[in-house]
Amino acid sequence: MSFWDQAVEIARVDLQVERRIGDVLRIIFPFAVVALLVFPLALGIDLAAITRIGPAVFWAIGVLFGMQVALRQAADDRPERRDLYALLGVDPAARFVGRSMSGSLLMLGFMFALMVATLLLYSPRLPEGWPIPAAAAILLTSIGLTELGTLAGEVTAGLRNRTALASLIVAPLAIPLVLGGSQTLESLARDTGILPWLLLLFATDLALAVAGVGLARPIEEASR
Amino acid sequence: MRITRILMVIAAISIGAGLYLTFTSPTDRLQGEFTRIVNIHAPSMWVAFLAFGVTALASIMWLIRRTNAWDRLAEASVETGVIFTATGLFTGMVWGQAVWGRAWDWADPRMASTAVMFFVYIGYLALRRAIPDPIMRARRSAILGAIAVIQVPLVYFSVNLFRSLHQTQSIRPDGATMPDSMVIALLVNFAAFTLLYVALTAARIQVAKAEEEQAADTVPAGDAVTPPLLSEVEDV
Numbered sequence: 001m002s003f004w005d006q007a008v009e010i011a012r013v014d015l016q017v018e019r020r021i022g023d024v025l026r027i028i029f030p031f032a033v034v035a036l037l038v039f040p041l042a043l044g045i046d047l048a049a050i051t052r053i054g055p056a057v058f059w060a061i062g063v064l065f066g067m068q069v070a071l072r073q074a075a076d077d078r079p080e081r082r083d084l085y086a087l088l089g090v091d092p093a094a095r096f097v098g099r100s101m102s103g104s105l106l107m108l109g110f111m112f113a114l115m116v117a118t119l120l121l122y123s124p125r126l127p128e129g130w131p132i133p134a135a136a137a138i139l140l141t142s143i144g145l146t147e148l149g150t151l152a153g154e155v156t157a158g159l160r161n162r163t164a165l166a167s168l169i170v171a172p173l174a175i176p177l178v179l180g181g182s183q184t185l186e187s188l189a190r191d192t193g194i195l196p197w198l199l200l201l202f203a204t205d206l207a208l209a210v211a212g213v214g215l216a217r218p219i220e221e222a223s224r
Numbered sequence: 225m226r227i228t229r230i231l232m233v234i235a236a237i238s239i240g241a242g243l244y245l246t247f248t249s250p251t252d253r254l255q256g257e258f259t260r261i262v263n264i265h266a267p268s269m270w271v272a273f274l275a276f277g278v279t280a281l282a283s284i285m286w287l288i289r290r291t292n293a294w295d296r297l298a299e300a301s302v303e304t305g306v307i308f309t310a311t312g313l314f315t316g317m318v319w320g321q322a323v324w325g326r327a328w329d330w331a332d333p334r335m336a337s338t339a340v341m342f343f344v345y346i347g348y349l350a351l352r353r354a355i356p357d358p359i360m361r362a363r364r365s366a367i368l369g370a371i372a373v374i375q376v377p378l379v380y381f382s383v384n385l386f387r388s389l390h391q392t393q394s395i396r397p398d399g400a401t402m403p404d405s406m407v408i409a410l411l412v413n414f415a416a417f418t419l420l421y422v423a424l425t426a427a428r429i430q431v432a433k434a435e436e437e438q439a440a441d442t443v444p445a446g447d448a449v450t451p452p453l454l455s456e457v458e459d460v
Contacts, residue, residue, distance in 0.1 A: 151367070151371060154367075155351065155364045155367055155368050156351065156354075156364075159354050159355065160354070161354060165347070165350060165351060165354055168343070168346070168347040168350055169344075169347040169348075169351065169368065171343070172340045172341070172343040172344040172347065172375070173344055173371070173372065173374075173375065175337070175340045175375075175378075176374075176375075176378055204374070207374050208371075208374075211370065211371050211374075215287070215367050215370065215371075218287050218363060218366070218367055219367055221363060
């Protein structure tokens with residue numbers, strides 16, 4: 001099996017497991033929508049303020065709950081599964097790429113569903129021509145967040161306080177992604193050029209991908 | 225041990241010289257006495273960047289060589305770096321309160337990104353403390369140490385990338401934006417803080433070595449009890 005065949009197969013198995021468990025659809029997404037409802041309730045009935053903060057709330061909730069998507073239970077390989085991959089001769093880098101592919105797909109679905117919920121609940125004022133830049137920003141943020149979550153998940157695999165610890169690692173490192181994502185629409189509204197922010201997102205994704213592939217073998221050893 | 229003590233003495237003397245120049249150099253007309261904070265704030269942040277850079281390098285070297293010395297250096301450097309980042313943040317907030325009228329200003333991306341960097345390395349230290357096995361701890365923290373450094377350039381260049389209240393670099397290739405006497409005080413403090421970083425890191429490495437030796441000498445409770453040999457048991 002080639003490198004890409006291995007990666008695609010791992011992604012397929014991951015998605016199948018997720019379909020059966022349904023962490024993202026049944027638990028994380030509803031919880032994120034509840035969080036979207038909490039903000040206006042805490043803010044009071046100030047429609048102008050709710051409309052204004054809509055995009056910012058979307059990115060904040062998206063990244064915080066996106067971390068949960070990246071660190072979901074189904075993405076935590078048990079030692080037996082890791083040993084099986086190793087015995088089958090699966091390339092650790094292919095495992096990282098496969099993991100990132102399936103995670104990115106789930107994250108993308110989660111972010112788009114969250115965007116629809118935000119549009120419905122907040123009716124935010126958005127600049128003209130927002131769909132394509134927003135889609136690009138969501139795509140790049142989803143990939144970066146998944147890569148970061150995959151790396152943090154591997155580093156904390158098997159630890160008792162895995163979820164809290166991985167979140168502590170992912171949240172601050174995800175700041176370039178939050179900035180890139182939120183500032184893309186902000187720059188579009190101000191007409192100051194969105195390219196630098198998309199480039200920041202792309203560069204972060206690339207750096208994380210290089211780190212994930214380059215460190216795949218030590219990561220595999222580390223998670224034993 | 226002796227080298228560490230010598231380093232400590234040199235660092236103490238340099239810090240003394242730095243403080244002397246800090247309190248004898250002229251002040252800014254508008255900022256008054258608060259100008260002097262920059263002599264602690266800027267060197268603290270420089271040392272923090274240096275410390276996290278050294279951590280990344282030591283982490284990569286551990287992944288290549290797998291020797292304890294690199295892990296000890298990475299750990300010592302992060303702990304020192306976190307202390308200096310906290311010092312930099314605190315002095316920045318004191319200066320901000322005095323000059324901007326606010327200790328924390330969201331219009332300053334350097335401040336927010338530094339706080340984020342601080343928490344990245346708090347996470348690194350939390351990860352280390354969560355793993356009891358020394359080899360697994362070294363492996364996992366080396367991976368995180370190598371990745372976490374991507375945050376450092378963002379913090380450094382944040383004042384150039386974003387609209388910011390924070391001033392840009394005061395000492396540039398085309399000259400300084402302050403009088404020579406202030407530049408000299410600042411440079412002496414940069415050197416003094418760097419020496420202090422080296423001394424503290426060396427001291428922390430000594431502590432880590434002592435901890436490892438102590439762990440190796442510790443006999444597990446069960447090992448103190450040995451079963452009697454059959455030859456020693458008398459027939460009943």
